[in-house]
Amino acid sequence: MQSNKRRLIVLLLSLSLALLILAGCSTGGGAPKDAAVEIKIGVVATLSGGGADYGVSIKQGLETAQDKINAAGGINGRKISLIIEDSHGDKDEAIKAVQKLINEDRVLAIIGPTNSGEMFAAGPVADKAGVVIMGTSNTAKGIGEIGPYVFRNSLPEDSVIPVTVRKAKEKLGFTRVALLYSANNDWAVSSAKTFEKALQEQGVAIVETQTFTDGDTNFQAQLTRVAAAKPEALAVSALYKESALLLIQARRQGLNLPVMGGNGFNDPELMRIAGEAAEGALVGSPWFAGKADPAVQAFVAEYQKRYNTAPNQFAAQAYDALGIMAEALKAEGAAGDRAKFRDALAAIKDYQGVTGKFSFDQNGNPLMDAMVLQVVNGAYREVK
Incomplete structure (x- = not known):
């Protein structure tokens, strides 16, 4: 009986030692060295x-x-x-x-x-x-x-949007802009605030601000109010799908204005969905495939x-x-x-x-x- 107990103790100690050796093969919270x-x-x-x-x-x-x-x-x-x-x-x-x-x-x-x-x-x-x-x-x-x-x-948008606004103004000469953005998207809200600051620094007036939410497909009410404010350009902060639909509806309402976008415009899906409505849109980016x-x-x-x-x-x-x-x-x-x-x-x-x-x-x-x-x-x- 004592012999069996000793063998059991030796076996348990051997298993414990083996587990310790295996555990020693990793550090930094589970990142393996092997x-x-x-x-x-x-x-x-x-x-x-x-x-x-x-x-x-x-x-x-x-x-x-x-x-x-x-x-x-x-x-x-x-x-x-x-x-x-x-x-x-x-x-x-x-x-x-x-x-x-x-x-x-x-x-x-x-x-x-x-x-x-x-x-x-x-x-x-x-x-x-x-x-x-x-x-x-x-x-x-x-x-x-x-x-x-x-x-x-x-x-970050606060490094990109000011460059977009400055170059867009130099190229197109606008002084009045309408801002549209998704109000339930943290990134889009942050982007919109950056647009506000950048436009102010460039001496551009925001004559109308309209919001919507991710997943919206109808922007007619917002665009009607934008048209009444008579802007010379649009600034849009939204994901590519909402941005594309907004551009299509803006063109149909006769708002054929220059458009600046936030990071949501940096996807070819914008052009695939919006087609000709996306022509002329401007966006800042560190990437250019060409x-x-x-x-x-x-x-x-x-x-x-x-x-x-x-x-x-x-x-x-x-x-x-x-x-x-x-x-x-x-x-x-x-x-x-x-x-x-x-x-x-x-x-x-x-x-x-x-x-x-x-x-x-x-x-x-x-x-x-x-x-x-x-x-x-x-x-x-x-x-x-």
Whole structure:
């Protein structure tokens, strides 16, 4: 009997030792050190529902970058594995997805969510857990300031819209503008406030302001009030679907005015839905698919080959986001420790991506330049 007890004790001690050894193979809240293990990066994107085209573009941009990085040997021989979750554009779903990726999948870091409102909800969850979360399409003010583990490589609207307004005014000479925006979308509200400030600084009067909500399809009442105010141009902050329908209805009501858009205009779906109604629309962006740069054209060609369409801004920013993370992963210990990865990411300077030269400021926000694009014959063209 004593012999059996001793054997049982030895067995239990052996099992405990084995578990301790396995536990010792990971640090930084579950990020594995084993060089044979893939580096897991979580992704939260709007892949269904309103605004799904943004999320699908982000997913495709990430997968294009993932294949390029892995084909080149990955990170010191370790491949990057993307674990993708659909948030459906919902804040609560984004929080659930982030929690799953952190606690169940034990990812090293997270890319996404798609919308700024989702990031304001889910970003604090990742930050509290000490897991890097990096937005590729969040443009509202205050994203990087959520916490030290929250980053983005998408230019905030307060860095883009002033450039759009200044160039648009120089080109078109307007002094009276009507502002229309989605009032239940955090990003659109932030964008509208930025438009207000930028227009004021350029000496342009806002003669009418009208709001609507995501999912609206009829803008006749708002446009009737806008027409009565006799503006010389329109400023619109909404997702591509609502923006496209608004443009169609504005043209039908005879409001054939110059239009400036926020980040929602940075998607070819705007032109596909609106058709000729989108002609002449202006939008600021760090991305231009027609840029005469070998890296840009190589990415455009690869993306076109894979998906039979040109990459939009959201695909390009996602592509660069994984490239930026891959660069940070090269730092000693960064691939196996969440805190070390965070510090390596924050230290990124002058990364040359397809959207331009990129660095982070002290709050994890991007430092890079924007250009202004105009829809001409159904395609974006740079405004010089």
